[in-house]
Amino acid sequence: MSDDTIRLVTIGRMLRRRWRLLAVLTVVGALVGYGTSLVFPPxxxxxxxxxxxxxxxxxxxxxxxxxxxxxxxxxxxxxxxxxxxxxxxxxxxxxxxxxxxxxxxxxxxxxxxxxxxxxxxxxxxxxxxxxxxxxxxxxxxxxxxxxxxxxxxxxxxxxxxxxxxxxxxxxxxxxxxxxxxxxxxxxxxxxxxxxxxxxxxxxxxxxxxxxxxxxxxxxxESAPTRTQLIAAGALLFFLSAVIGHLAAARVSRRLRTEPEIAAALGSMLLGTVDVPGERPAHRPEGRGPRAWIRWLLGLDTRWDVPAPQPSGGEAGRQIRYRRVFARLRDQLPAPGRLLVVVPDGDEIARRAAGQLVAEAESDPTPSSSRRGNPVLRVVGVSVSRPLVPDRGTESGALVVLSAGSWTAGELAGIAGACADAGHEVVGIVVAGPVRARPTRSPGQPPDEAAPALAARGHATGGSV
The missing domain is CATH 3.30.1890 (Bacterial polysaccharide co-polymerase-like)
Structure with a gap:
């Protein structure tokens, strides 16, 4: 259960991110009130x-x-x-x-x-x-x-x-x-x-x-009139939806802090990285009517996640990724292959894992005691029925996930799946979204220079 106090900013964030669902439920409540007025004549x-x-x-x-x-x-x-x-x-x-x-x-x-x-x-x-x-x-x-x-x-x-x-x-x-x-x-x-x-x-x-x-x-007409029944139904459904959202967030068991995540997975936290937020897609991910309904109602995005903080710049993000990768090299006894385990549905973690893979391929300065960098392979794991590929040439598993998305039981299931496949969890990387700075015009020089990364998307680092 979350101990965070429900503030007005939380309610405002919920109204902004769930307004379509709230509007639909309000209309449904108005229709229920209208139907009730037909059952009970004026x-x-x-x-x-x-x-x-x-x-x-x-x-x-x-x-x-x-x-x-x-x-x-x-x-x-x-x-x-x-x-x-x-x-x-x-x-x-x-x-x-x-x-x-x-x-x-x-x-x-x-x-x-x-x-x-x-x-x-x-x-x-x-x-x-x-x-x-x-x-x-x-x-x-x-x-x-x-x-x-x-x-x-x-x-x-x-x-x-x-x-x-x-x-x-x-x-x-x-x-x-x-x-x-x-x-x-x-x-x-x-x-x-x-x-x-x-x-x-x-x-x-x-x-x-x-x-x-x-x-x-x-x-x-004497009370309750048809108009009053329609308004009462709409208000009742709206308030029920708002209270339901707040109650669900209050009793949520998703882990939000790095120590809790590390304890649930039973491994060491290598650091946190940030991923620049992207505009929501104009079409739903997946196929079928359920995916379209979830997209139309805004259910495909989390509402209880705080708004992303401003990004510190591309150079700072690259430095933080290098530090996390350096700690990962120090954890390994020798260079080898590693599985990068990402929970299915965690888009932020998937983009962070892609940035780590790009860092491993582009880092030209491995440690003098190493003959090379570890080779990373990203695999998605279902949190409902976690299954990790059996150990082959890999020498361990690196878990990348976002904070506030998974419960302790789900993370324990991922750790257990890694153990069943013979992979030792060598480290954990927590990813979080940030707001990217506006794109500069071609004639303006950048504030800070940084080498380009051959990554699937820009990735930024948080506190390490």
């Missing part, structure tokens, strides 16, 4: 408001909201709407909540704006009728007429008391004053009792609910 939602006059506590309003969305009200609304809908179906499409100002908002959802409006209005009407029935508006007529009769009787009694007070002795005697005072107290007590009766009577105050007009016809 819905429209509107609300009808019911006013509850009088004094209501919060818990009472919540109770009324529960009643408005109960099966008793919804089933009556379904029966009024017709046989094409059922109460069970409507229960999931009707909701109610208590709002400020003693208002119950009843919301209905349907496949069309007209259906949502009709559903909300019908449920509101059925709620008012049901609440009135509960409060006693439609109960026994005699019981409903009782409070009104009592009010009339109180009014008549008050008038009778007034008449009695006026007919009493108008004198200022103690008895007359006490009589008028008692009559006035009696009338006041009757009026207060009637007020309390009105406040306690639910049929007088709380049953007179009012539907505050018809529900407004919705002009747009």
């Amino acid at each position: 819905r429209y939602t509107t609300s009808a408001s019911v006013l509850l006059p009088g004094q209501w506590e919060e818990r009472e309003l919540l109770t009324q909201a529960e009643i408005a969305a109960s099966s008793a009200v919804v089933d009556r609304a379904a029966a009024a709407l017709g046989p094409e809908v059922s109460g069970t179906e409507l229960r999931d499409r009707v909701s109610a909540k208590a709002a400020d100002g003693n208002i119950i908002k009843i919301s209905g959802t349907a496949d069309t704006p007209e259906g949502a409006q009709r559903l909300s209005d019908q449920v509101a009407q059925q709620f008012v009728a049901f609440a009135s029935r509960l409060a006693g508006d439609t109960t026994d007529p005699e019981a409903a007429a009782g409070p009104e009769t009592l009010r009339k009787l109180v009014v008549q009694t008050g008038r009778r008391i007034t008449d009695m007070a006026e007919a009493a002795d108008p004198g200022q005697t103690v008895e007359s004053v006490q009589g008028r005072t008692e009559l006035e107290k009696l009338r006041t007590a009757l009026q207060e009792a009637m007020k309390k009766l009105d406040q306690a009577d639910p049929a007088a105050n709380k049953a007179n609910m009012v539907v505050m007009g018809p529900a407004a016809r919705p002009t747009g």
Whole structure:
């Protein structure tokens, strides 16, 4: 697992090198969202408001909201709407909540704006009728007429008391004053009792609910709309691809440092060399539809490899290759033939191996104790099933590879294949890409002179 911190530059590099794959996955996500919108048809939602006059506590309003969305009200609304809908179906499409100002908002959802409006209005009407029935508006007529009769009787009694007070002795005697005072107290007590009766009577105050007009016809779909589903699908696939790339890079077990690579192969590191980066090919390597798809999506190049550093110049690259080759000569007891083992698919290592072969053929100054330079032969080895040619005239194997491309298990497999073929790994060379300097015009002199190499491509050296 890599311990490198994921930085913005890493995300930017991934977006630059995987933009085609991310674009394709984003389009796929948008298509999935569009398909989901076809499976789930659009819905429209509107609300009808019911006013509850009088004094209501919060818990009472919540109770009324529960009643408005109960099966008793919804089933009556379904029966009024017709046989094409059922109460069970409507229960999931009707909701109610208590709002400020003693208002119950009843919301209905349907496949069309007209259906949502009709559903909300019908449920509101059925709620008012049901609440009135509960409060006693439609109960026994005699019981409903009782409070009104009592009010009339109180009014008549008050008038009778007034008449009695006026007919009493108008004198200022103690008895007359006490009589008028008692009559006035009696009338006041009757009026207060009637007020309390009105406040306690639910049929007088709380049953007179009012539907505050018809529900407004919705002009747009309720969430999630088709546009929202398409955008959500595209965003989900894009973020999943980005997170997947970052997670894969985080758990990557590819070896990035020279000591780790040397330990996995069980040999000594001779040095590191740099290879100038080349423009990506305009056509994929290999044949078949899979190669074309990988090329189109940008999967044929690594995205988690840092951008190449600027090259130090051709002369510096040649010096570093000579130093690596000199160390290789010092490792050999005598000049002979060596296999240069390169993992398949490692283009940077393959070009570095070609440069080493060219250096071996062009070096005119072998060590005085040597009769000649070793002869190098490059062979490609599959990391999935490594197989190295049996030992013949070769006296060992030189492994050339790029950093950050292979795991410890894959490198151990290459070392084991070399051992099975009778080759001793005499050294390791790590290659890395660099950015070549711009090509000079013919009239400009070079900054530094260096002998030309008969190589397959320019190769540059890193730190040795």
